[in-house]
Amino acid sequence: MQTAPPSQHTAALPLLFFAALIWLGLLAYAHPWHDLDLRLGDILMRRAIATRPPPPEIVLIDIDQASLDHPQMLELAGNWPWPRAIHGELLAFLALQQPRAIVFDLIFSEPDHFRPASDQVLEDALRQTPAYLPLVVTNGETSRLADLPPLLGIRPGRQADPEAGLALLAPKALSPEVWRTGLINFLADSDGLGRSYWLNYPHAGWSLPSLPARVAADLGLPVPAQERLPLHFYGQPFSHLSYASLFLSSLQENPGDLPDLRDKIILIGAAAPGLHDLRPTPLGAATPGPEILATALGNLIHQDYLRPLPPSLAPWLGALCLSLLALASRRQINPLLQGTGLALLSLVCVLAAYFLLHYNHLWLPFSTLLTLWLFYAACALHAYLRERQQREYALQLFGRFVDPRVVDSLVAGKALAVAQEGQRQEISVLFSDIRGFTRLSESRAPEEIVRLLNRYFAAQTEIVFTHEGTLDKFIGDAIMAFWGAPVASPQHASQAVAAALALQERLLAFCEELGEDGADFDVGIGVHSGPAVVGFLGAARRLDYTAIGDTVNLASRIEGLTKGVARILVSASTREACLAEDPKRFTFIDHGEFPVKGREKPVRLYEPRSPA
Structure with a gap:
């Protein structure tokens, strides 16, 4: 019995094309290559932000290892954790410099039972100079959200559960009257890296503002109405000051050369490795938590956080993908030319992604490009199997009539179809x-x-x-x-x-x-x-x-x-x-x-x- 000719098996190509359309749909909704897309984006981001400077109005005061080991700090404050009066005295000194805002990235969750007066010094300083304190969602005993102080900024939605509770690590060492808080929970993607920051943490119809969102809103800056803020990192370091150096200068009657902190946003946090406030980000496996917080603040100040492609571009991108898929499926085009064209297109897409990220803060995912390569590989495999089938069919038909060397030319040309139809x-x-x-x-x-x-x-x-x-x-x-x-x-x-x-x-x-x-x-x-x-x-x-x-x-x-x-x-x-x-x-x-x-x-x- 004669084997069916290859022309009867061409239905595989429409099926392949239909499968590609389904795959594009999965990319749009299921994101099967999400992690790989993120890693490729990290590589591109590190290239794009290499010379990107941070906002000059943000200054980080680091509790670094030098501050912990400084002899005078050991004599005055002892080992870590320091008495909270140290932070109160520094806060009072910073208030004299007239900054725009002061943010603590330190959790004052438990009262100091041995030095209660020390907690009172910090509380008094906060009454005189309101500063922002962190709030952390954790595991443990829950608190009814409706009973929490208004200063936490928690907002109920239309369908908020009035009995909803959440385990929160709040600054309970201080009176709720000075709780001007915001969430600082680390937001990790599926691969464990932090590329976003919470803006509004949702829970049972309630919304908890993050610390960067709270600061930005109080400063009159626009805050996007979304849960997450895609971070646009900085390749150059922030302005850093050592906690010990600044604190010891504040104790002098006539401090020497002090940095200009007027109208600055000051962020006080732990930078020493032993304090364990290090998080994995695209910049590295041990990015200090205060720098991530500072990045979110800087993005909100300058409104240069990353944005997805506008929805109006989605139909054009989809049309381009479909056109390229149809082009890749054409048998008349040399596979080498197809591969070369797709490689050039990939280069153009990477350059476009770099340009959009660097100059327009737009994030272009790579999933579509990977899909095109996958479809090209499927088309190449289909072409190989089709050619192999055509060769076997030609050998079966012509092997009895012509030399095998002639069969090779039959496979490459159209002689097989002509022979089946008959021609003069x-x-x-x-x-x-x-x-x-x-x-x-x-x-x-x-x-x-x-x-x-x-x-x-x-x-x-x-x-x-x-x-x-x-x-x-x-x-x-x-x-x-x-x-x-x-x-x-x-x-x-x-x-x-x-x-x-x-x-x-x-x-x-x-x-x-x-x-x-x-x-x-x-x-x-x-x-x-x-x-x-x-x-x-x-x-x-x-x-x-x-x-x-x-x-x-x-x-x-x-x-x-x-x-x-x-x-x-x-x-x-x-x-x-x-x-x-x-x-x-x-x-x-x-x-x-x-x-x-x-x-x-x-x-x-x-x-x-x-x-x-």
């Missing part, structure tokens, strides 16, 4: 018939005759294939072959004549092998060139690749006229075609005109010979 082509047809076979069969056993014929036919088939011919069929003890199809050849006449002469030489060698029995063994070969219809004829279960038409009939008649004239005879059209191709390749002996059954005019025939 210029060809040269050769008929070769054995003479003296009857006498030979009378002197030998039938089994031996079959072996001799198989040897002879194998030799003739090899010669036909060597001269790039197509073996049509065996007709009893005769052979039909033709040139010029399935692969068109302008030298089909010369190839056919050359094959006829080679068959004659092989005949002589075969007769010598037969000895006395080969004396009467001979062949007649007729060749004619002209138009014929070439293709597969038959039923689905039995197909033959053959040529039909007057050219084939005349070639058969010419072979019948060779007896008593010459071993090989060719028509005038074959002779003219050979001379047009190469006048010196063959010589032709004119044997005159011969009447042919079915034709009104006689046919002039020639005997070809090699110049040698």
Whole structure:
């Protein structure tokens, strides 16, 4: 049974295209490559922010290792944690510098039972100079949100649960009257890295503002109405001051050169590694928590936080993806050109993403680009499997008729489809018939005759294939072959004549092998060139690749006229075609005109010979 041709399996490509559309839909809603998208974005971000300076109005006062180990600080405050009076005294000193805001990134969750007066010093300083204190959502005993102080900034929504509770780590060491708080919980993505900061923490219909959102709102800055703030990091360091240096300067009657803190936003936090306020971000595995908080504040101050692509661009991006998918699926385009084009497109997309990130603060995900590559790989695999199937099908169809080397060219071209449909082509047809076979069969056993014929036919088939011919069929003890199809050849006449002469030489060698029995063994070969219809004829279960038409009939008649004239005879059209191709390749002996059954005019025939 014949295998279904490759044309019947082309439904796989529309299915592949449909699968790509489904994949684009999954990207839009399920984000299957979210983590990989984030990591590629981190690489691009680090390149884009390498020279990005932080806002100069933000100053970080670091409780660094030098502050913890400073001899005077050890003498005044002892080991960490320091008495809270230290922070109160520093707060009072900073208030004299007239900053815009002071933010503590320190949690005062438990009263100091051994030094209660120290807590009171900090509380008194906060009453004189309100500062922002952190709030942390944690595990443990919950507090009813409706009962919490208004200074926490917690807002109920339309469907807020009045009985909702949340475990909060609040500054309980101080009176609620000075609780101007905001959330500082670390917000990690699925891979554990922090790329965003909470703006409004949602819980049971309630909303808890983050510390950066609270500060920005009080300063009159616009705060986006969203839960998360995508951080646009800074590649250059913030302005840092050592806590110990500034505190010790505040104790002097006439401090020396103090930094200008007027109208600054001051952030006091832990930077020493031993205080464990380090978090993984795209900048590194140990980014100090105060710097993440400062980044969120800076983004809100300058409104340069990252933004997704505008929704108006989504249809255009989708149309571009569909166009590229359709282009990648076209068989007429060279796969190398497809791959090169997609590589150039990838480079353009990366440059565009860099430009949008660096100058417009827009975040371009890479998922679409990865999808295009995946679809290209699927198309390449489909093309490879299709070509392999086409080759196997061509081998199955043509392996009996032509040399395997010719099949390779059939796979690359359109000859397979043409052969299945049938087409009129210029060809040269050769008929070769054995003479003296009857006498030979009378002197030998039938089994031996079959072996001799198989040897002879194998030799003739090899010669036909060597001269790039197509073996049509065996007709009893005769052979039909033709040139010029399935692969068109302008030298089909010369190839056919050359094959006829080679068959004659092989005949002589075969007769010598037969000895006395080969004396009467001979062949007649007729060749004619002209138009014929070439293709597969038959039923689905039995197909033959053959040529039909007057050219084939005349070639058969010419072979019948060779007896008593010459071993090989060719028509005038074959002779003219050979001379047009190469006048010196063959010589032709004119044997005159011969009447042919079915034709009104006689046919002039020639005997070809090699110049040698």
